[in-house]
Amino acid sequence: MNYRSLPGILYIVATPIGNLEDMTLRAIQVLKDVDLIAAEDTRHTQVLLDHFEIGTALTSYHDHNERTKARPLVARLQSGESIALVSDAGTPAIADPGYRLIVEATRAGIHVVPVPGPCAVTAVLSASGLPTDEFLFGGFLPAKKQERRSKLQELRNERRSIVIYEAPHRLKESLDDIYHILGDRRIALAREVTKIHEEFLRDRISEVIGQIAERDIRGEVTLIIEGSSDENAISEIALRDEIGKLQSDGMRIKEIAEVLGEKYGYSKREIYRLALQQSEQTKF
Ligand code: SAM
Numbered sequence: 001m002n003y004r005s006l007p008g009i010l011y012i013v014a015t016p017i018g019n020l021e022d023m024t025l026r027a028i029q030v031l032k033d034v035d036l037i038a039a040e041d042t043r044h045t046q047v048l049l050d051h052f053e054i055g056t057a058l059t060s061y062h063d064h065n066e067r068t069k070a071r072p073l074v075a076r077l078q079s080g081e082s083i084a085l086v087s088d089a090g091t092p093a094i095a096d097p098g099y100r101l102i103v104e105a106t107r108a109g110i111h112v113v114p115v116p117g118p119c120a121v122t123a124v125l126s127a128s129g130l131p132t133d134e135f136l137f138g139g140f141l142p143a144k145k146q147e148r149r150s151k152l153q154e155l156r157n158e159r160r161s162i163v164i165y166e167a168p169h170r171l172k173e174s175l176d177d178i179y180h181i182l183g184d185r186r187i188a189l190a191r192e193v194t195k196i197h198e199e200f201l202r203d204r205i206s207e208v209i210g211q212i213a214e215r216d217i218r219g220e221v222t223l224i225i226e227g228s229s230d231e232n233a234i235s236e237i238a239l240r241d242e243i244g245k246l247q248s249d250g251m252r253i254k255e256i257a258e259v260l261g262e263k264y265g266y267s268k269r270e271i272y273r274l275a276l277q278q279s280e281q282t283k284f
Helices: 025-033 042-051 066-078 099-107 120-127 145-155 168-182 205-212 236-248 253-264 268-283
Strands: 009-013 036-039 057-060 083-086 111-115 135-140 161-166 186-191 199-204 221-225
Touching: 009 025, 009 099, 025 083, 025 111, 036 042, 036 066, 042 057, 057 066, 066 083, 066 099, 099 111, 120 161, 120 186, 120 221, 135 145, 145 168, 161 168, 168 186, 168 205, 168 221, 186 205, 199 205, 236 253, 236 268, 253 268
Parallel strands: 009 083, 009 111, 036 057, 036 083, 135 161
Antiparallel strands: 161 221, 186 199, 186 221
């Protein structure tokens, strides 16, 4: 049996999420050595290959051709060719194309080898300042409001930190839903990580909503939401109830904000706003 008749290897190669210097030495070597690179967007990956002077042939492998492309790629692996799978940025198959090819390859007994490197989940989580010992990766929130809200309802009692990918044009809407359903937890909003305009906002959700209200947010965004705890378990509905009770006991709004802010770790400004809203409503 000559070398070529051995099954090839499928390499899952992570590439930078912004800063090209995050490309690993091993990723460069593997991309040079394989027979073929399967890329989410060949034109996008060609720029990376040119930068690192990698001359390997490219073929496309994305969400829309996964079904038809996976089998022929596995056949090439079976004939002894080695293939590297890359996505536009970060680790393939993590909210990116790759799953089907990996399933087909493992079923066919192909050796599937990760070449680890950048991934927005771990990059953002590691610098978020929120608990990292355990976390849940929630992928993207659904674009449709109702579905997004039910997904958030499912996450309400999750005690681990929650990592969410978000599109910039849906960010404000999603943050509003997160705030209303999960309560005023701590959050880390990370934007354009490893790029020139890298930015981290680490605060209560209500504060972050305030900070971006007047801004046009662009670029890549990842959110880390604090998990549920006894401290933040209160929902806005329950909070409104408690505000109502204290108001009917005659407590002043400023005092209510102090007491409940302290008790639940909510921002006092936010409780003040809710209490004010509530007392306006009861006037009518
Ligand atoms: N597979 C990729 C990975 O390993 O990070 C993720 C691909 S997913 C289609 C793209 C999402 O990842 C973006 O919408 C954003 O939520 C997040 N993301 C990617 N690059 C990022 C960056 N530089 N800063 C913050 N978030 C990023």
